Amino acid sequence: MNGGLKLPYSDEFKLPDVVSCIGGCKEAYYCGNECAEADWEAYHSLLCTGERSSALSTKALSKFVQHANETNDIFLLAAKVISFVILRYRKFKEARLGEINDDHKKIRSSYNNPLIMKAWEPVAMGHKSRWWECISLPDDVDDKCSYRMQVKELAFESLQLLKKAIYDEECEPLFSLEIYGHIIGMFEQNNLDLVVQSPLGDYILYIDDLPQNDKKVAEKLTRPILDALGDDYSICCQGTAFFPLQSCMNHSCRPNAKEFNREQDRDGEATIIALEHIKKGEEITISYIDEELPFEERQLLLEDYGFVCKCPKCSEEA
Ligand SMILES: [Zn+2]
Ligand SMILES: [Zn+2]
Ligand SMILES: [Zn+2]
Known part of the structure; x- marks a missing residue:
């Protein structure tokens, strides 16, 4: 509409001004400076294709993004996790170097692994199984084994592209196919659809x-x-979200809590509602599937999560 048409009463529905990425990539946009800076600090400075990026090669980074867009955008989420851990590691290291500046030997022998583990901590809880092992198989797949192999190869391809873009020798463990597979698996199993009206x-x-x-x-x-x-x-705006705490909740076909209906969600927060009185120390469970389904159907659906349900309801019905 070339900006020439102003809709009547649109002033009543003011949208916030959009802030573009401070690294100059013209690909990331935010609702305000605060969000732009927080994202830059925590994730984006290493994944930005703009001139202020700290990636090894923004060209390689663009190739990685293109590959993800063409194959599976779950790789973009995985890259965010890796970037998050590397940036945290660098911050910890900097703080550590400041502390013991006069004794370099001591730093060399002690900082490396413990700091990576510390940087990795916030994502460690979601780390359960490899992507190619937990991915839901499409109905028309006959050879499950070769399908899982193809998925693994795709992850390998993506990881090679990511390595060219942001590899950091000190954070080498993060760039193994094993870890990459686990990070993607974490999103495959735990992501929730988000709907914003x-x-x-x-x-x-x-x-x-x-x-x-x-x-x-x-x-x-x-x-x-x-x-x-x-x-x-x-039409709603659809997205996907990962909530680390919620992703730790185990399944039960007779859950004592449930997720807030995402259709009604407007703010992107995760809310868990108790279905009954929960005692102190009692485990909070949610249902990953429609728990009203018959026993056999429930077990079949739960196969994708890699376990056989032995909850009270299943034990009674088995
Ligand atoms: Zn924001
Ligand atoms: Zn950027
Ligand atoms: Zn069950």
Whole structure:
């Protein structure tokens, strides 16, 4: 619309100004400076393709991103985790060097592994099985083994591209296929779909509720747009999220808690609601599947998570 058309009453629905990445990549956008800086510090400075990037090669980085976009964007999430750990490691190391500046030998012999482990700590809890072992198999796959091999090869391909872009010798363990497989597996098993409602829906309702005369005037402009969009006007923005604490919760077919219905979620926070009184020290469980399904169907669905459910309900029904 070339910026020439201003929708009636759109001032009532002000969107925040968008801030672009401070590294100059023109690929990452934020709701404000605070978010832009936090992302830069924690993840993006190593994964930015702009001029301020601290990647080894922004060209190689672009190749890695392109490969992920063409094959599986779960690799982008994995790269974020690796970048997060490397950046944390570098910060710890810097702090450590400052502390014992006058005794270099001591640093050499002691800093290396403990600091990587410390940097790795926040993601360690989600680390359970390799991607190619826990990936859900599409229904039309006959040879499960060769499918899993293909998935493993794809991860290897992606990892080679990532290595060319951000490899750090001191953080070598992070670049093994074993670790990469576990990081991707963590997202494969624990990610939750997030839904954020289209802001256009609220606007259309607002116009609809206007007094008759105002509505008539406003609809002269909004009606053609709405007609052109058809049902698409209410399409939600979909995303995916990883909540480390929630991902630690075990499954039960008779859970004592449940996830807040994501369809109603607007702020991207994870909320767990108790279904009954939970005693202090009692394990909190949620259901990974529809727990109302018959026993056999539940067990089949839970196969993707790599365990046989032995919860009270399954024990009774087995
Ligand atoms: Zn933000
Ligand atoms: Zn950037
Ligand atoms: Zn069960």
